[in-house]
Amino acid sequence: MKKLFVFVAALLTLTGMALFAADPVEGLWKSVDEDGVATAFWKIYEKNGVLYGEILKIVGKPDDTIATAAKPSYKNFPVPGSVNQMKVVGTPWIYGLKKKAPGQWEGGFIIDVRKGDIYNCKITFRPADGKKYKTDVLEMRGEIGLGIGRSQYWLRATEMELK
Secondary structure: OHHHHHHHHHHHHHHHHHHHOOOOOOEEEEEEOOOOOEEEEEEEEEEOOEEEEEEEEEOOOOOOOEOOOOOOOOOOOOOOOOHHHOEOEOOEEEEEEEEEEOOEEEEEEEEEOOOOEEEEEEEEEEOOOOOOOOOOEEEEEEEEEOOEEEEEEEEEOOHHHHO
16 A cells, blocks of 8 residues: 555656756757857747747857847837847846647747847757757748748757857
């Protein structure tokens, strides 16, 4: 009877952990360009059922860089104020995504702070499979509409890389 109790308790604990586990898209990621060069470090997080992404560090630029190329405002932007006067670091440039399935988010936006353009955004976690994906990646898809757009594949980052 004691063994059964321990087994049931362990099973309930594991089940509870699975229910409250973070989505695999959450965490630290580095955006990389088409040549595989890191451009920025991001924190992707969920808040009240909505996914956001903030830049934590821009490669080769100071942390107090202002997003002067941005427009003054964007549809449903989650922070009040003039967006083109906000710092690049710490502002949610990815916002409004809703979960479609674990590791799949869509229906939100991503702003390219270098140009000020806004795109419809989809994020899909692609786990390492030893074939196409050698490591875990985030497929960041920006679209202008009708499925027209492009994807970047971001890599998992560590706290050490941020320093």
